Amino acid sequence: TKLKVAVLFGGVSTEHEISLVSAKSIMQNMDKEKYEIIPIGITKEGKWLLYTGKIEDLDSKWTQFSIECFISPDRTKKALVKIKDNEATFIDIDVIFPVLHGLNGEDGTVQGLLELSDIPYVGCGVLSSAICMDKAFAKKLALLEGIPQGHFLVVYKNEYSAKKDYFIRRIESEFSYPVFVKPANSGSSVGISKAKDREDLVLAIHEAFLYDTKILIEQAINAREIECAVLGNDEVFVSEPGEIIPSREFYSYEAKYIDNSSELIIPARLPKEVTEEIKDLAVRIYKIFECCGMARVDFFVDKDTNKVYFNEVNTIPGFTNISMYPKLMEFSGISYSQLIDKLISLAIEKNEQKK
Template identity: 50%
Template sequence: MNENGKQKLRVGVIFGGRSGEHEVSLNSAQSVMRALNPDKYDVIPIGIDKNGRWLTGDVVGTLTEGKNSSRPATLLPDPQATGLMQLNEGENVGITSVSQLDVIFPVLHGPYGEDGTVQGLLELANLPYVGAGVVGSAVGMDKAIFKQVMTASGLPVLPWLLVRSSEWHKRPYKIIEQIEAILVYPVFTKPANLGSSVGICKCNNREDLQAGLDEAASYDRRIVVEQSANVRELEVSVLGNDEPVASVVGEVRPRREFYDYVAKYVSDDSELIIPADLTQEQSDDVRRLAVQAYKAIDCAGLGRVDLLLDVANGRFYLNEINTIPGFTQISMYPKLWEATGLPYSQLLDKLIELAIERHEEKEQLKKSLE
């Protein structure tokens, strides 16, 4: 109970995970947990280590400092057991309840968290959760499927092609020839299912391309190769379920060659321009495209839509949607909403409200033919 006698919501914040974005997730989750209003919420940290083991207790200490201060835990795919369970070992082996949960706030970036896998577990457990469902998460995570959905929806993307890692390893010279026949240097190589610019390389020649394909193949079995262009990098934060709204438009001007992992989370030396220097018409077009892309993949709750403005011809291209965008202090998603008039803590309130609203709507749907 809070001081007004109201029951506080028990919010399970899931973070960590066994993807290449583990550390980014830790930073985002700590920012989220610090900002959740303690008068409204009881926060239950749920950590996942790099081996995929779920933990409860002092999870941050365990995952960031190597402390032995947490215990194995799990969520069951059982609607009758909507709580965090502790796995007991030794003489008291078994499962005991740690806390009931009212809503889950996943702060998992990349595979095994942002790609629909955890969302599937939460659907089975019948728990409300922040963010997109299974389909929206999976499509937003997979760069190749996302581009195919954009094209099918009549939304613009840069020229690209898909390379399977197995084909690259078997027939490297044939793959190089195929790429060079369709695209011109420079090109980008990207793992299809990874975010935060992990594994992305800009390739200016054949030697770079070989190295970029090797790098991307070390992270994923599918690789997106995309045409580079002289572009401005724009980002829009979208919020909502069936009637999403877009924030002001921001622009990223990286001081590195492109907006890579180091620029996003380590160096803090990229120039973030909010709002972007666009005409009103351009800004309206970008926000409209962002909402259209968001709806096209059936996103929900939140998503940061990244677009490109071709300097040569003035055209906009959809780049990707991050369905669980970064929430660190230098992350664009909350910065854009703050500039639009929605402060960080109120943004978290709205996301939790949207999660519960969406869950209640799904509970009204028929689940049998009777």
């Protein structure tokens, strides 16, 4: 019998559209002999819908082919509840693959519901997802663990509003321009800017606060962007590092999804000892953040000195067949569909360990 795998996509997130692309790719590459796919979309408003259209047709109009549903938090059911003509039907589910990027999906919220349901799910748990999504907590934990990273400052909206001049002065004394300003919870570079002077800084802070009540100021590092793919629960596998050459001044939303001309270089051309340092750090970071299933651990490597800095962990990284995570795995000999198989078996293994 086939394993019933519910794939969650969309979501109440600035990365809703990106999720559709990742999910479509995953569903197209799932072995139809092994799996029965149950595609579940979450609209931008937060409505859960069972997608009844063709996977090839999954695009921004997917809601037209859908019926209301939700995952039951009732762990005695382990099911999806489908509602049609005011009648509820339960559909048993074996595994859930959340392919949701950003808030309300990659941040532990959906993982909380899935924990309640007791249905095995792909990827990191509640705590780990939440910490990796919140760059302020992630950086504070990394600091405590002695992980190398650039200087940063966390600023809360209410405090900033009350003492703007104080914060601007403080930032200018602690950092030198350029600095990066980012919402604490962000993804796909939404709300992130590089500020070269005070005028930029004030605008960048304003912009970041449109997305979150907590932001980070970071020293800009003149660096190459290096990413590592990590896979596993207790035993972890780390890929060779890959490099991103952004098509813009930094790896912005436009550089990621609009230009189509940012480049991925696999493996990254780095001295052997730097490669080893990055791979070791990626595993250490994965364990510190208690990740399981998968995560993409991202670094900066100083262009002049090759010094390695931790940037962030993405627990549900971009997953199209040209995305860095699957590409790095492919380079390591794990094909896209083997990767999906592995993630599903890791999800089942993790759920069984809890018993």
